[in-house]
Amino acid sequence: MLGPLGYSFAPAVRRSRTLYKWIKPLADWYANVAGYRKMGLKYDDLLIEENPEVQKALSRLTPREEYDRAYRMKVASLLSVNHKPLPKDKWLPASEDVRYLKPYVEEAVKETEERHIWDTMEVRRK
Structure with a gap:
């Protein structure tokens, strides 16, 4: 996913050992402070569903992934209502917080970009 400026620093951070060593603990700390793991949610459960690419990605989930996501959302809603x-023993560990929706979203974004290229193509006669 791209940042607000249109590019991502993540690949550069992953390539640099020193930068990764400094950024990774900060990122882990931030994920723990955000509190979504305390509710049993994964990071991809927080993506905005109104985004067309995310909707397309959600439609491509397997039935099991779809069920698991719905279950996590219902549990989180109930916990939110109860405040x-x-x-603590049922919190989602960091090792299980995998990006299950990211490949589908990236695929949908690429398809949208490709469709835009084909839709705006100019045909010129020689």
């Missing part, structure tokens, strides 16, 4: 997080 309580999950018990």
